[in-house]
Amino acid sequence: MIECKNIHKSFNGKQILKNVSGVFDQGKTNLIIGASGTGKSVLLKCLVGLVQPDEGEILYDGRPFNHATNQEKQSIRREIGMLFQGGALFDSKTVEENVMFPLEMLSTMSKSEKSDRVHFCLQRVGLDHAAKRLPSEISGGMAKRVGIARAIVMNPKYLYCDEPNSGLDPQTSIRIDNLIQEITHEYEMTTVVVTHDMNSMLEIGEHIIFMFQGEKIWEGTKEVILDNKVSALQDFIFANKLIRDMKEHS
Amino acid sequence: MIEKFGQYFILMGNLFVRRERFKVYFRLTVDECIHIGVDSLLIVAIVSSFIGAVTCIQTAANLVSPLIPSYIIASVTREMTLLELAPTFTCVVLAGKVGSNIASQLGTMRISEQIDALEVMGINSASYLILPKILGSIITIPMLVTISAFLSLLGGFVAGIATGALTAKEYIQGIQSDFIAFNVPFALIKAFVFAFLISSISAYQGYYTKGGAFQVGQSSTTAVVNSCIALLVFDYLLAQLLL
Helix, strand or coil, X not given: CEEEEEEEEXXXXXXXXXXXXXXXXXXXXXXXXXCCCCCHHHHHHHHHCCCCCCEEEEEECCEECCCCCHHHHHHHHCCEEEECCCCCCCCCCCHHHHHHHHHHHHCCCCHHHHHHHHHHHHHHCCCHHHCCCCHHHCCHHHHHHHHXXXXXXXXXXXXXXXXXXXXXXXXXXXXXXXXXXXXXXXXXXXXXXXXXXXXXXXXXXXXXXXXXCCEEEEEECCCCHHHCCCHHHHHHHCCCHHHHHHHHHC | CHHHHHHHHHHHHHCCCCCCCHHHHHXXXXXXXXXXXXXXXXXXXXXXXXXXXXXXXXXXXXXXXXXXXXXXXXXXXXXXXXXXXXXHHHHXXXXXXXXXXXXXXXHHHHHCCHHHHHHHCCCCHHHHHHHHXXXXXXHHXXXXXXXXXXXXXXXXXXXXXXXXXXXXXXXXXXXXXXCCCCHHHHHHHHHHHHHHHHHHHHHHHHXXXXXXXXXXXXXXXXXXXXXXXXXXXXXXXXXXXXX
């Protein structure tokens, strides 16, 4: 479980996050949604420690993170896997080497154990055949799947996904969403997904936080989100004609 | 400005905290030695040979007095090569080649979130990415400077004889006469300092790149400009301190 309490963050005097609190449960796909520029990615960066919040507290299973020493932070970070928006794969390494990288750096496994683990993860995301290719030789969807394989290779307790569907076609997008949800349930991970994709929200949103102008203004599940009474959330959701029609026909 | 100096020194300090295993650095440093050193051999060889040749010819053209023996041309070429041309000129060329490469590589890694990915994995990205580049530079650049000095003197030898400015015997006599042995370690000290400056300044510019492709280009240019300025400042300081 990940908890954030009263997170504040400003950049150059502009407040980006205003008193954001939330609990992200284990074994669930937790979504942070909201329009562009509402602070979703900044919140995610605060949670993983890439940005230091001005105020507030972040706890990983009760362990303080943002006020921890470098050593404590490092040990928590080694339990975190993250899928970046663009995949963030290392250009000079093959798909296999990218997935192998965390094991090479952080594990004490033997060479054959590492190799088995990498091939298991690549199989899990359906990319065993692309092991020897470079990131420049694979599609965007494949790069995201490699990113997922790299994120789960160390058996993390916490999985973060930053806009996993951006730039993907609807079918690939659904495939990625399903993969994230399956992995979350399979390994009982605490997964936090930042997205503004409506399909993702309705497919895998077991717990959803809606951000608006740097604040959390709604929290719930995919089952109740369409019935919400928050005008900003309604504007956000029903900007999509398909969902508007769906609502009218239900 | 002061803030940037502070950020630079903090980055340099961060290279030595939360380090990875020695084996990791060894492998990366060997890669960087190949990348920085071996891959720069051709350009250093071409530049040095021509610089030596030009220095010899221009010195010969200016020393027209019959009272000055011809071997002095070789002595002047040697002094200029060892004191200034081999270390400083080679490093200015390397600031352009190696510095821009380091800055653009790190800048691209920064904007494509590869550096963030390392941080999230719990790896000290500064130490993992920058330390091997600095080590690779301070190992190979003094070697390149040594090769440069040799090729520069060889270029002067070939040009001097080809143009009839002096004979082979005079050239050999010239480069041996009144030789100050300290000039060799002085050139190597300069090379070590310049190697550190080029790699660390370029790495700093690349590591803190913000934005997109345009800013990566800007970082790369700034890295070269700042490295060259730092080289010239330290060139003066070292000459003042050590000669």
